[in-house]
Amino acid sequence: MAKKVIDSRGSACPGPITDLALAYRNASIGDEIELWSTDPGVKEDAKAWAQRTGNVIESITELPDKIVVLIKIVKK
């Protein structure tokens, strides 16, 4: 049960989702991935990714300097 922060700030679409996919490769079931992004598309893209891969979006938080998406890995 590890939590990993992926900093994709400044990366344009499809960079953040790709960074998420790469982190997912090394993650185990029960892990959390916290994805940081400045791409406004990441909110819907992360939901689409989670739906496609069978994982769970725990929260999406918009901060002044970034969007933080918290993903729980429940499927590999």
Next chain:
Amino acid sequence: MAGKLSIIMFSGTADKFIPLGVLSQAAAAMGMEVNIFVTGFALLGFLKQPRPLPFPKEFESMAQALEEGMKNNNVAAWSDMVRQAKALGAHVYACSMMCGVMGLKKEDFSDLVDDIVGAATFLQKSEGGQTLFI
């Protein structure tokens, strides 16, 4: 594998290579099987020594602004996006008929190209998924 995206890359202009990169990388990141079939003048973008891709005449005056905007937004080069898609499992195939017409062999292509295949092979690989023609 969760779904499948196949792209027939036909256009040889620089603007059309952007969606090729974005969609192939995004689909691969989504865990989809990705197959890219390169044909027509698009083959010129995959050569070991590629010539600079032209812009369509009607958008030529906007090419510089587009390139600057992409740079300012950290948009990766199309070839880097396709390379990332391949690292996530995508495959790139060159059209055997057009390779013959243009006198191109496997060794003329960059490492992005996995193989030279015929139309039937691509149709077989793309069956049951989404197919885009760019």
